[in-house]
Amino acid sequence: EAQVTQNPRYLITVTGKKLTVTCSQNMNHEYMSWYRQDPGLGLRQIYYSMNVEVTDKGDVPEGYKVSRKEKRNFPLILESPSPNQTSLYFCASSGLNRGIDEQFFGPGTRLTVL
Amino acid sequence: DAKTTQPPSMDCAEGRAANLPCNHSTISGNEYVYWYRQIHSQGPQYIIHGLKNNETNEMASLIITEDRKSSTLILPHATLRDTAVYYCIVRVLNTGNQFYFGTGTSLTVIP
Numbered sequence: 001e002a003q004v005t006q007n008p009r010y011l012i013t014v015t016g017k018k019l020t021v022t023c024s025q026n027m028n029h030e031y032m033s034w035y036r037q038d039p040g041l042g043l044r045q046i047y048y049s050m051n052v053e054v055t056d057k058g059d060v061p062e063g064y065k066v067s068r069k070e071k072r073n074f075p076l077i078l079e080s081p082s083p084n085q086t087s088l089y090f091c092a093s094s095g096l097n098r099g100i101d102e103q104f105f106g107p108g109t110r111l112t113v114l
Numbered sequence: 115d116a117k118t119t120q121p122p123s124m125d126c127a128e129g130r131a132a133n134l135p136c137n138h139s140t141i142s143g144n145e146y147v148y149w150y151r152q153i154h155s156q157g158p159q160y161i162i163h164g165l166k167n168n169e170t171n172e173m174a175s176l177i178i179t180e181d182r183k184s185s186t187l188i189l190p191h192a193t194l195r196d197t198a199v200y201y202c203i204v205r206v207l208n209t210g211n212q213f214y215f216g217t218g219t220s221l222t223v224i225p
Binding site for chain 1 (some may be wrong): 212
């Protein structure tokens with residue numbers, strides 16, 4: 001089944017404790033992206049990647065890192081999480097050669113930073 | 115990419131057509147109009163996209179005005195499962211660059 005998976009789905013952590021949220025897709029998509037969603041602010045893009053070893057900042061990259069060493073994986077790294085990074089996070093992927101530009105989203109990761 | 119303006123919320127009676135407007139007055143010639151929706155806190159789902167002609171698929175129809183400054187997503191026979199937040203996005207096709215989702219329109223389908 002074609003899908004985007006994220007782990008963990010739920011995470012409660014404390015300020016300053018480094019964490020990684022993994023994202024993996026099995027559709028051989030070139031494009032992958034991370035979003036955060038907060039009440040009243042909608043979905044905001046954090047980082048995106050157009051292919052392996054190619055990443056770029058979205059709207060709200062501060063406090064986050066990403067890497068794209070393999071085509072299928074696009075982990076989101078919070079080196080020193082803070083309470084303002086408490087949010088619902090979505091990973092998405094898209095095939096750039098499909099001519100549709102449909103993004104497929106993962107199920108979301110709900111992160112709480114105390 | 116150009117930004118969009120959508121009403122924050124709308125209601126629609128079950129079985130009736132839901133017409134969701136979007137204003138994109140600064141859209142440029144090579145930017146497409148995309149619609150996604152998000153049911154509760156699930157990941158958003160692609161619905162439809164178009165450039166200047168009206169488009170229809172199994173989920174919805176997209177009507178784009180001749181000057182391309184606004185568009186309407188039409189759900190022809192709304193069901194309770196169509197209750198969701200609907201996002202209108204404009205961007206250049208397949209550039210893989212930034213996506214601006216905004217805050218969307220919260221559609222409530224009423225029994």
